[in-house]
Structure formats: structure tokens, C-alpha cells
Amino acid sequence: MSRRGYTLRWTCAHEGCREQYYSVVDYKADYQAAWKRQSEKPWRCLRHDGRGDVLSPTNTCVRTEVPMTVMYHRQFWDRHGFVHGPGFKAWADDFPEGATLIVTAEVVLPAAGDVRDGGQS
Known part of the structure; x- marks a missing residue:
């Protein structure tokens, strides 16, 4: 039985936007690195990426x-x-x-x- 991945879910950082991004990573290190990137530069959807x-x-x-x-x-x-x-x-x-x-x-x-x-x- 294969191991379950780590699910990432971000909501657009633009005020009032509810667009969401989903991804699955295989390793905990990748999951932690993604959270670190998210804390430094929050994800924005295509409409609000500037x-x-x-x-x-x-x-x-x-x-x-x-x-x-x-x-x-x-x-x-x-x-x-x-x-x-x-x-x-x-x-x-x-x-x-x-x-x-x-x-x-x-x-x-x-x-x-x-x-x-x-x-x-």
C-alpha cells in the first residue's frame, strides 16, 4: 500500500478572493518547504498575481x-x-x-x- 501524500491548500491572499489552489506533495520536507514559501510570499491566483x-x-x-x-x-x-x-x-x-x-x-x-x-x- 502506497503512502498517502501531503495535501496543500492555499486560498488567494487578495482580500475577498476565494480562489483556491490544491496540490499534493510526496515528502514531508517538500510540505514544510511549501509552507515556508507560503509564509514568506502568500499565494495569489492568476487574477490577483499583479x-x-x-x-x-x-x-x-x-x-x-x-x-x-x-x-x-x-x-x-x-x-x-x-x-x-x-x-x-x-x-x-x-x-x-x-x-x-x-x-x-x-x-x-x-x-x-x-x-x-x-x-x-
């Missing part, structure tokens, strides 16, 4: 630039040879060295008079 890349009604556009790097005789976008997202795919080897991948995500909000039924159609 990077500013969450789209919202007050932040409707996010732009990210990913420069190409060359490692091990190959080209990479931020440690990945292939990146993709909604509407695009890009292999780093298809582009000349020094290229930069720029990804922009924008949410277009409806005009105030265009919303019907509370936005539910």
Missing part, C-alpha cells in the same frame, strides 16, 4: 512581446519552439533570427445602449 495581463472591463487590451532566442542551435519563443493561441500558430524556426512575436488580445465592449436582457441573448 502582472496586469488579466482582461477586464477596465483593462480591455493586453499586448505581449516575445523575443526570439537561440539555444542548442535552434530558435525559441520564450523557451518554446512552437507557440499557439486563438487564431494563430508560430514555429520559431520558420522566422529569421532576431524576430519578435507580438500577441495582442483585445475585448471590444458593446455600447451601453446595445446590451439587451442584461447581456444574455
